[in-house]
Amino acid sequence: MLTCKDFLRELNDYLDSTTDVELRKQLEHHVNECPNCWVIFDTSKKTINVYQGMEPKAIPQPVHDRLMAALERRMASKSG
Template sequence: MNCKTIVIELENYLDEDLGAALRAEIEQHLEKCKKCRLIVDTTKKTIQIYCNSEPAPLPEGTRDRLHAALEKHLRRARA
């Protein structure tokens, strides 16, 4: 499990669409990795704003924008 995997799986993780094992691995990584915690927190807040705190699938455009933002985050985190 590394930061790149987190970003790839983040959408499923937040949708609670992951198996227990993968979920546990992500949570383990998040405990150790401040950068990914920040990304997850930011993404959760973004989703809450868009979805008004209701658990709902993201609209297509939002997913794309979110992915672009996450990739930017990750590149910055690595620089």
């Protein structure tokens, strides 16, 4: 039988679906029986989801422009 500590140790692989079948079954069994671990699993999954849903902010135009200018200078000096 898995303990809550065991579950927590395997949480990453469980979230990423990278455990082997046998372990996965045990983890599923545990998470269905243990309300605390279910909440941890659920909120961890949601944490990852909410970050993944976040668009990178557009890069400020002046920052982009200065980057391109710096590259152009470097390219010119390399080819010249």
